[in-house]
Amino acid sequence: MGIFPFVVAQEATLQSPDDALRLEVFLESGKPSYSVYYNNEVVLEKSRLGLKTNITDYFEALTFEGSETSSVDKTYESKKLKKSEINYNAQELTTTFTNQKGQKIDVIFRVSNNDIALRYHLHKYSDTIAHVIKQEFTGFNFPNSAKGYLTPQSESMVGFQRTKPSYEEGYYLDQDITKTSANHLGYTFPGLFKTENHWVLISETGVDGTYVGAHLSDPNDEGEYTIAFPDSTENNAFGSTGAAISLPFSTPWRTITVGESLNPIVETTIPFDVVEPLYEASQDYNFGRGVWSWIMWQDASMNYDDQVTYIDFAAEMGYEYILIDALWDQNIGYDRMEELIDYARSKNVDVFLWYNSNGVANDAPMTPRHKMHRAITRKQEMKWLQENGVKGLKVDFMGGDKQETIQLYEDIMSDANDHGLMMIFHGATLPRGWEIMYPNFISTEAVLASENLMFSQYANDQEARRAAIHPFIRNTVGSMDFGGTVPNERYNRSNDGGNVRKTSDAFQLATAVLFQTPVQFFALTPNNLEDAPEFAVDFMKNVPTTWDETIFIDGYPGEYSVIARRHKEHWYIAGINASEKPRKLSFSLPQMEGTDFRIINDTGKGKFDKKGINRKNGKFEVTIQPQGGFVITN
16 A cells, blocks of 8 residues: 555535535545535534445545536425425535545535535446445544434344334434444434534435445544444344445435524425435325324224224225234234225225234234245235235334345335335334335334334323424434324223323324324324314314425424424414423414414313414414424414
């Protein structure tokens, strides 16, 4: 290896179209790095670049070969995102480096207003095309005064029947930038950070079966996080931790969203801006609302009669779907399930069915098992599902981010599309641009979702705080299968025992808008038709799940959140308050100027009501009660 003098050269710069966000690329003694500024203030100090394969090194002893810039102008549409039509304008910089063997690597940056995406492109050389990427050095070096809002990566093969990681760990807010994670395994994407004057969201997108799902490492003493690959213990310690690739090859994108406020964080579309569909939709998929008995009635409800009750309930609500959960194959059986699906169709209700992802990577006993992890059985099962009119699947217990597991996600989604099936994943990883990449993909859980409210009182005690985190971190980068909105006061079938809900009724209605996914399965129960106020039932009958526009109004992670969403000509403003004191807010939404509104809000002492508002100027003053919420609609 040659000797590289200690030389720092600024090789290239790139700015966003509005000139606020600036990227600088350096080569320092043969090692590439980059830094990020917003309005001339440092956001990321010099952060490492590069990767290493089993054959060659693209991290050190590099020479800068040059750079090229271009513009990206893209408009696309989707019914599954926080916006239905998106205009993406960015400047692209391709920097080329060569190692001592003469092998080239491009580091490609795209800088749009508030967003940076970066990835690597490995050029083909000679006849050596099969590589394994063993390590990626991409860093995010924050000033030492920054704070992190992060969830630790879980240990593997622990928890229920050794199914973790299931991406359901809690968040640590406002922690020192150099703090090591609880499990010494780093932090799960996305990660939110606060510098002195900026908010920064770090994540990744464009991950498919050619790579692994990554996360953030623990920071070093300087506060630099790097890309970490899956732990070797995931998926019962079977499979690789690196990515087997074939040259030429482009890695997934690492994304950085920057803002002086939280607005760009909540409203970002960067996970979808830089990816493309991997296949065409086999049909037009229809999104909407649904119910599921399991969340409140549990395993015992997986019988024919209870599912008929829930189908009738979905029909009464005007909902499009019902989810029939685990054990249906044993308790109802395939033959009677065909009858049940026919009955649902007669009520204009379509069916999603639950599946265990496999039987080889964990010990989860719930059935159907051994139906999804092999192509032959999976296609046979999906043929039966298609023939009987099932519209979607919820596949559980995926666990892990190794390349083999990401390939399983992709294979399931691709086969499902061939059979006209939509896909939801539970106990699963973060979606990484999948709403665009896989046309039949709906959402994943990857969050401490509603089932935890059934399992522990502590989850209920923390519900408001956690709900006020998700719009800023987890849900801003991808659809989130939460399965909430609970009118019942207690978590059992008869609403008279079990864990006690601590949040208000208006809070629960607000989450139907705050939590975004194109198919929402709500935790409603048939008794709500009788014991919930008529205006609350009417709201739930009409609340949409697809949005044409999303605007962040106000909030702070873990404290409160207020978001406005538009579906066609109808606006919904939803807010929640996680604190122990009432919170008074004043805000405006000029888009609602000139129309009349209705507000559902808590009145105190466990009561809530609905009032009409005649306010022509689009300005509002709202008091949110402790662990309460509100919804404004026009």
